[in-house]
Amino acid sequence: MQRNITKSHILIAVGFITVLVLAYGYFRESFSSINFCKPCVSSEKDLFELENKSDEINNKDKDGQCEKGSTKVYESWIMESGLKYAQPSTLTGRTDVNAVTNWNAPLVWEGTFDPVLIDGIYKKMDPRIAVVVFAVGKYTRFLQKFIETGEKYFLVGFSVTYYVHTDRENEVPKVPLGKNRKVTVVSVPSANRWQDVVLGRMKWATITIEKQIRKEADYLFMMDIDSVFHNRFGAESLSRLSAVLHRGYYKTTPRDAFPYERRPQSKAYIPAGEGDYYYTAAVWAGYLEEMYKLVKYCYEMSEEDAKNKIEAVWQEESHLNRYLLTNKPAKVLSPEYLWSDYDKVSPDIKVVRISQLVKNYAEVRPNGGN
Numbered sequence: 001m002q003r004n005i006t007k008s009h010i011l012i013a014v015g016f017i018t019v020l021v022l023a024y025g026y027f028r029e030s031f032s033s034i035n036f037c038k039p040c041v042s043s044e045k046d047l048f049e050l051e052n053k054s055d056e057i058n059n060k061d062k063d064g065q066c067e068k069g070s071t072k073v074y075e076s077w078i079m080e081s082g083l084k085y086a087q088p089s090t091l092t093g094r095t096d097v098n099a100v101t102n103w104n105a106p107l108v109w110e111g112t113f114d115p116v117l118i119d120g121i122y123k124k125m126d127p128r129i130a131v132v133v134f135a136v137g138k139y140t141r142f143l144q145k146f147i148e149t150g151e152k153y154f155l156v157g158f159s160v161t162y163y164v165h166t167d168r169e170n171e172v173p174k175v176p177l178g179k180n181r182k183v184t185v186v187s188v189p190s191a192n193r194w195q196d197v198v199l200g201r202m203k204w205a206t207i208t209i210e211k212q213i214r215k216e217a218d219y220l221f222m223m224d225i226d227s228v229f230h231n232r233f234g235a236e237s238l239s240r241l242s243a244v245l246h247r248g249y250y251k252t253t254p255r256d257a258f259p260y261e262r263r264p265q266s267k268a269y270i271p272a273g274e275g276d277y278y279y280t281a282a283v284w285a286g287y288l289e290e291m292y293k294l295v296k297y298c299y300e301m302s303e304e305d306a307k308n309k310i311e312a313v314w315q316e317e318s319h320l321n322r323y324l325l326t327n328k329p330a331k332v333l334s335p336e337y338l339w340s341d342y343d344k345v346s347p348d349i350k351v352v353r354i355s356q357l358v359k360n361y362a363e364v365r366p367n368g369g370n
Helices: 002-032 047-051 115-125 137-153 192-209 288-308 315-324
Strands: 128-134 159-166 183-185 217-221 227-231 241-245 281-289 331-333 354-357
Touching: 128 137, 128 192, 137 159, 137 227, 159 192, 192 217, 192 288, 192 315, 217 288, 241 288, 241 315, 281 288, 281 315, 288 315
Parallel strands: 128 159, 128 217, 159 183, 241 331
Antiparallel strands: 217 281, 227 354, 241 281
């Protein structure tokens, strides 16, 4: 009798171990992604924020410790109690546009989110927002309207710093700013070609992030200064990495007609038959460290191209699109988030949040627009 019980116990133990091994093999990728970076946790954070800290693994170095100047908690999806907003529906919404990508990321349009709710959630997290713009040469003339309208429409009620990179510091206007909002001027050299200004943005943005912004922000926007805000541009734009659909190619353009870099010699090369969307480089955003990686990537790849005596067809925009092909954005923003005064507004664009201005390129660009 004792011998039979022993065999049974052995068989049960073997079976249990087998189940554990199979379970580990199936779920081991999930297990390996669990990581806790305690030095990043501020003692003043409440328990709800700590439980919802979503990006700890991005703020650790090779030894598992947190980097100096690592940013604060990101999306926690906790709102203030008592916030009033409309009841969401599972059956009604926008039917004229697609609101989700094929990798299941939100594709953000007016009517696909509740502005009161989304701003309420993010305001509880109290993120610090950096806006990096370049006003080199005659482009300083666009600073006034950009900042004035930004104060009226861009992430109102949030902490925002405009990092103005310019070679004409004395031409940066004094614009009245809201609470917890400021302008920081960063001196950069002049350029002889507009293409050099574009490519130089990635270099100088990388340097400014490393030296200063990393200590002062949680999210970062790269934006073109020759733009004006027209309507609310809110927290629905925030994510790990947010990219904006280019207004010229978002409807029926086949991917092989996108203006990707098609020369294999360039680091921005995207072959025919590949690609998701065509993204603009005039507005893009994300977690500070994710944007740092992307900005630095565009800079380094442009440098590699220069060594090989080639320049991507649309400079950093080409490298941006190449990066996002394999590093999918967490949110895709519709062309509401960057339209152009050159174009008639399409019926599917219910609101223009920011738009690029009509200008005389031959007059404002250092090499006459060529």
